Amino acid sequence: MAEKDVLGRAGEDRAARYFESLGFTILDRNWRTRGGELDLVVASPVELVVVEVKTRRSESFGHPLEAVGELKKARLWRLSMAWLAAHPGAAQGRRLRIDAVGLIGPDPATASLEHLSGIV
Structure with a gap:
């Protein structure tokens, strides 16, 4: 597994x-689906x-949440709808929300965590 993948997994x-x-x-x-992945x-x-x-x-390359632009948000919405279609009843009685979490630091276990609620 590539180093960036290890970092990403630890952040998740x-x-x-x-x-x-x-x-x-x-x-x-x-x-995962053909259209992408939900973390x-x-x-x-x-x-x-x-x-x-x-x-x-x-x-060094910008804040991690800067990588969640309008195209990414639209993809997250489409993937969310696909997830709901694949899991009938999962949303029953629940409100859907899409959030983003950004982590910055050499060790994800102790990195600063920023949570943006309802980005879409």
Whole structure:
């Protein structure tokens, strides 16, 4: 596995723990379809949240959340709809939300974490 993939996986692990600490249940990780991939799908009794995770060792190439532009947001929405179609009933009684988490630091376990709620 490439170093950037190891970093990305560690960042996703940290984001999953963060959402669990908020009371969410992890429903899916790295869900793939031809159109792309969803990093995390988490749920509470009232919300279903699709989470895009961006991890960087530093801000040398910009803040990680800058990588979540309009095209990425549109793709996340399409992928969210595909996930819902593949998991009938998962959203029953829940509001859908798409969030982004940015992590900055050499070690994702201790990196600063920024959570943007409802980016789409």
